[in-house]
Amino acid sequence: MASKRKKLGFFHLRKILFTGIMLCVSVIFFFPFYMMVMMATHATNELYTGIHLLPGTRGLYNAQIVLEAGFLQYYFNSLYVAVLVTAFSVLVSMACGYALAKYSFKGREAFFVFIMITMMIPPQIGLVGFVTEMKQIGWLGSHLPLIVPPAANAFGVYWMRQYARSFIPTAIMESARIDGCGEFQTFFRIIIPMCKPAVITLAILSFVASWNSYLIPLVVINKQELYTMPIAISSIGSMFYAEYAGRIMALAIGTIPILIIFALGSKYFISGLSEGSVKE
Numbered sequence: 001m002a003s004k005r006k007k008l009g010f011f012h013l014r015k016i017l018f019t020g021i022m023l024c025v026s027v028i029f030f031f032p033f034y035m036m037v038m039m040a041t042h043a044t045n046e047l048y049t050g051i052h053l054l055p056g057t058r059g060l061y062n063a064q065i066v067l068e069a070g071f072l073q074y075y076f077n078s079l080y081v082a083v084l085v086t087a088f089s090v091l092v093s094m095a096c097g098y099a100l101a102k103y104s105f106k107g108r109e110a111f112f113v114f115i116m117i118t119m120m121i122p123p124q125i126g127l128v129g130f131v132t133e134m135k136q137i138g139w140l141g142s143h144l145p146l147i148v149p150p151a152a153n154a155f156g157v158y159w160m161r162q163y164a165r166s167f168i169p170t171a172i173m174e175s176a177r178i179d180g181c182g183e184f185q186t187f188f189r190i191i192i193p194m195c196k197p198a199v200i201t202l203a204i205l206s207f208v209a210s211w212n213s214y215l216i217p218l219v220v221i222n223k224q225e226l227y228t229m230p231i232a233i234s235s236i237g238s239m240f241y242a243e244y245a246g247r248i249m250a251l252a253i254g255t256i257p258i259l260i261i262f263a264l265g266s267k268y269f270i271s272g273l274s275e276g277s278v279k280e
Contacts, residue, residue: 033255040249047244058245065246066236066253073225074232079257081146081228082210088151089206090199097160098191102173112161119154124215131219145220146228150210156202163198164191200265208258229254 039047042056100112123130134145168191176186192199214230221227227235233250236243 036248036255037252040245040252042245044243044245047248059249062245062249063253065243066250069232069236069246069250070225071232071250071253074227074229075254077143077226078211078229078254081143082207082257084147085150085210086203086206088147089153089156090203092151093153093156093160093202094192094195094199095187096157097162098164098168098187098195100157100161101164102168102170115154115157119158127215127219130216134220140220141222141226143221143226146210146213146217150206153202153206156206159202160195160198163195167198168194204261204265207261211254211258 035051035053038052038055040062041059042052043058043061046052046056046058100108130145130149131140134140139145139148172190172194173186176190181189212230213228214234217228217231221231224235229250233247233254236246236250
C-alpha cells in the first residue's frame, strides 16, 4: 500500500511539473503577441520610451489611422487571395498526390523526384524569370500571379502523397469501382473525406503562407488598390514619418484570421502533422 501511494504521489508530482513547464512555454510563446497588442494602444513616440506591459490610451486613434489608410480594402484583398490559393492548392495537391500514390504509370517515380527537386530551389532564384513570365502573359499588376502559381505546391503534393500511401487502402478504391463509382466520384466522395486531417493541415499551411506573403506581391503588384496586407502595413504612415504604432495595430488585427483558422482546425492540424509524418 505504501509503495502504491508513493508511485501515485510521484505520478502526480510529474504531472504537476510537466503542466508547469508547459505553462511557462505557453507564456513565452504568447508574450510577443501580448506585447504587440499592448504596443498597438500607445503612440509611436511612446514606443521608444521602454517596454509597455499595460494598455495605453491611443488604441482607437491607431485604429482610425489604419482604417483611413484603406485597411479594409487591403484586408479583403488578402482574404480572397488567401482563400482562392488555399482552395486551388489543396485541390491540385490532393489530386496529384493521390495519383502518385495509388496509380501506376510510366515515369511516376521520375515525376515525383522532379517535384522533390523543385523543393530544394529557393523561389528567390527564379524571381526575375517569374516576373518576366507574368509580364509576357499579361498578369503583371493583378492578383493572378498570387493565386494561380501557388496552386502548384510541391510540398503539398509530397504531403498528400505520403498520407494517401499510408492511410488509403487500395481495397477501398476497388470496392468503390465495383459499386459503380467513377474515378472522379471516388476521389471527391471517398478519398478526400478520408484525407480530412491532411487536407485541413495543408489548407492551414497554404492560407498562412499566402496571408503572410510579402516578396511576390511586392514585385508583381503596382496598383495601391490591389495591395495585400503585408505591403499595406509597410506603407502606413507618410513619407517623412513612419507610423509604427499604426502598423503594429494593423499587425494585431491582421493576425485575427490566423488565430481563428488555427483555433477551428487545430485538432485536425495536429493529427494531420502526426499522421502525415508516418512513412510507409
